[in-house]
Amino acid sequence: MIPRLSPRHRGAIVAALGSSLTVSWASSYYIPAVLAVPMAASFGLSPVWIFGAFSMAMVVSATVGPWAGARIDGSGGRGVLLLSNLVFACGLGLLAAAPSPAVLFAGWAVIGLGMGIGLYEAGFATLAGIYGKDARGPITGITLIAGFASTVGWPLSGLMLATWGWREACLGWALIHLCVALPLNACLPRGNATLPAPATASQDGPPPSPVALGLLAFVFAATWFNSTAMAAHLPGLLQAAGASTAVAIAAGALIGPAQVAARMLEFGLLRRFHPLVSTRIAAAAHPVAAVALVGLGGPAAYAFALLHGAGNGILTIAKGTLPLALFGAAGYGARLGWLGAPARIAQAAAPLAFGAALTAWGVSAIWLTAGIGLAATGALLLLRKR
Numbered sequence: 001m002i003p004r005l006s007p008r009h010r011g012a013i014v015a016a017l018g019s020s021l022t023v024s025w026a027s028s029y030y031i032p033a034v035l036a037v038p039m040a041a042s043f044g045l046s047p048v049w050i051f052g053a054f055s056m057a058m059v060v061s062a063t064v065g066p067w068a069g070a071r072i073d074g075s076g077g078r079g080v081l082l083l084s085n086l087v088f089a090c091g092l093g094l095l096a097a098a099p100s101p102a103v104l105f106a107g108w109a110v111i112g113l114g115m116g117i118g119l120y121e122a123g124f125a126t127l128a129g130i131y132g133k134d135a136r137g138p139i140t141g142i143t144l145i146a147g148f149a150s151t152v153g154w155p156l157s158g159l160m161l162a163t164w165g166w167r168e169a170c171l172g173w174a175l176i177h178l179c180v181a182l183p184l185n186a187c188l189p190r191g192n193a194t195l196p197a198p199a200t201a202s203q204d205g206p207p208p209s210p211v212a213l214g215l216l217a218f219v220f221a222a223t224w225f226n227s228t229a230m231a232a233h234l235p236g237l238l239q240a241a242g243a244s245t246a247v248a249i250a251a252g253a254l255i256g257p258a259q260v261a262a263r264m265l266e267f268g269l270l271r272r273f274h275p276l277v278s279t280r281i282a283a284a285a286h287p288v289a290a291v292a293l294v295g296l297g298g299p300a301a302y303a304f305a306l307l308h309g310a311g312n313g314i315l316t317i318a319k320g321t322l323p324l325a326l327f328g329a330a331g332y333g334a335r336l337g338w339l340g341a342p343a344r345i346a347q348a349a350a351p352l353a354f355g356a357a358l359t360a361w362g363v364s365a366i367w368l369t370a371g372i373g374l375a376a377t378g379a380l381l382l383l384r385k386r
Helices: 010-026 033-044 047-076 078-097 103-118 120-134 136-146 149-163 165-188 209-239 245-252 257-268 275-296 296-326 330-384
Strands: none
Touching: 010 078, 010 120, 010 136, 010 149, 010 165, 033 047, 033 149, 033 165, 047 078, 047 103, 047 245, 047 330, 078 103, 078 120, 078 165, 103 245, 120 136, 120 209, 120 296, 120 330, 136 257, 136 296, 149 165, 209 245, 209 275, 209 296, 209 330, 245 296, 257 296, 275 296, 275 330
């Protein structure tokens, strides 16, 4: 029998949830970078079709996020997260066994369902149900752990690909969900452990205004568009700015450490301030980095990567902490699902849209994401603390 953790075991809960989310991110969001080319080649397709299937999965995830959040609000996150591991395993199993492109696309659609109920939004809502308004620290904690998903996922996917093949790599990730992530999520407390009764609007203050919700939804969509665009095209952008291939790759490798360093800063110094403060700074980081890249060219590649990565690291935390600070714990999970839906759709569009801009405009394409970043910063300046 798997032991159940008490809410008092905060560190163990953060470690278990952060580790299970690492598996979920590594086996969904990060597998196309390694497996898309061999996956497409086995069916005689262009890799564009696989990335299109992945974009479809993100759109699917946007449709189920609000349901998952409402379910977590009502009965806690343990059951939803356990379900996500089973869904991920089924989707990855479909990919592994796919005899045709149609079944392959169906597998990606199932993975999209898993993404909608088993990534950060579900983890944040689970912690809000357990710790209420005190969830900021645990939310930062799980992002510190899951921030290494690409560090773990890309080499492991590559190792399984080289040793067995892409189908076996998908099957391997399915087994990791069943043998590692599922037991970790089974350790989580049942229900909303520290909220003895459902929170009400009167307990959490007046209901949030539609304007504030709209502004925050725009902020998340804008910043996640920029994050996904850079994840897909950063080396090409830096080379267009004049950096060599080696410098572009080396600078790109700094994104992960910059994200983790910024999250540690949020966990330490910035936690003394309202999340609006750190989020405004983080949203402004990408436009500042863009000015440096255009003004200085290739020599600014490292500075661009560090600034963008640091901002992105804090913005990931803000997706969980800012709605909690602005609107309270009542209905947090469902609200997070609705706020995240436009961001998922923006993510799906980002690689294609920014790729087209980069092809047409070269390094000047960075003004597209810089302008989006400035608009997000402006929207954050319009929001006010509770």
